[in-house]
Amino acid sequence: MNESYFENLLRIDTSKFEYSGNGSFETSYEPTPYNSIIKLFKKYTPLENPHFVDFGSGKGRFSFIVNYFFDVGCTGVEVRTEYHKKCLENLASYGEKYTEKAKKIFFVNSSAEKYAISSFENVFYFYNPFSAKVFYKVVGNILDSVKDYERNVDIILYFPTDEFTYFLDTKTPFYHLLEVYPEGKYSNPKDKFVVYRYGKTTEVLTIEMQTTCKSCVEICSCK
Numbered sequence: 001m002n003e004s005y006f007e008n009l010l011r012i013d014t015s016k017f018e019y020s021g022n023g024s025f026e027t028s029y030e031p032t033p034y035n036s037i038i039k040l041f042k043k044y045t046p047l048e049n050p051h052f053v054d055f056g057s058g059k060g061r062f063s064f065i066v067n068y069f070f071d072v073g074c075t076g077v078e079v080r081t082e083y084h085k086k087c088l089e090n091l092a093s094y095g096e097k098y099t100e101k102a103k104k105i106f107f108v109n110s111s112a113e114k115y116a117i118s119s120f121e122n123v124f125y126f127y128n129p130f131s132a133k134v135f136y137k138v139v140g141n142i143l144d145s146v147k148d149y150e151r152n153v154d155i156i157l158y159f160p161t162d163e164f165t166y167f168l169d170t171k172t173p174f175y176h177l178l179e180v181y182p183e184g185k186y187s188n189p190k191d192k193f194v195v196y197r198y199g200k201t202t203e204v205l206t207i208e209m210q211t212t213c214k215s216c217v218e219i220c221s222c223k
């Protein structure tokens with residue numbers, strides 16, 4: 001399925017790339033390809049009761065497609081006012097067709113590092129939007145929020161830089177959960193999603209319970 005199929009289905013206009021004059025990636029816009037998003041969700045199951053946050057949401061594509069597929073909440077945080085306005089136009093158009101679903105989508109015109117994370121937000125998406133320095137600050141904000149409201153949290157990176165993954169691997173309690181190569185690992189190794197998780201999965205809890213029970217049995221049998 002091509003880009004225009006989804007643009008028409010969702011009644012949104014997010015396809016046009018925008019490149020800033022100075023070539024800075026922090027002010028350029030490129031949407032995540034629809035096909036890549038679909039491949040991500042074939043392998044990755046979001047946490048229970050997900051509320052996504054797309055940091056650097058551009059024209060809002062990620063929020064719309066996730067809301068359409070899963071009927072879940074999503075907040076897009078975008079620093080550039082012209083893209084934020086485009087998100088609102090897209091939301092009005094999407095809402096004409098998908099009125100109930102659209103009530104779960106929010107757009108905020110703010111820089112990511114100043115965005116106050118809410119206790120119900122638990123899946124954070126980054127398509128290579130900004131410098132590592134900003135990323136470190138945003139991850140710090142996520143961890144502060146988790147300290148205040150303990151919960152499992154996922155971070156999804158698309159086209160991740162080594163700085164981002166190194167930071168998560170070595171300086172945070174997040175652990176590497178999975179990788180998805182939408183075009184296959186060998187066609188473009190940089191074209192990938194990497195998912196990190198904070199918190200305990202059902203699998204980890206099950207193993208822990210089994211271990212506890214085992215030692216309990218051993219203690220009991222000693223007596």
Ligand SMILES: C[S@@+](CC[C@H](N)C(=O)[O-])C[C@H]1O[C@@H](n2cnc3c(N)ncnc32)[C@H](O)[C@@H]1O
Pocket residue numbers: 025026027028029030031032054055056057058059060061062077078079080083110111112113126127128129130134
């Ligand atoms: C590659 S685009 C990603 C668009 C969208 N996430 C998607 O996948 O379709 C990156 C976006 O990040 C935005 N951005 C750059 N720095 C930012 C910041 N500090 N806070 C919020 N948004 C930022 C840019 O304006 C741009 O729209």
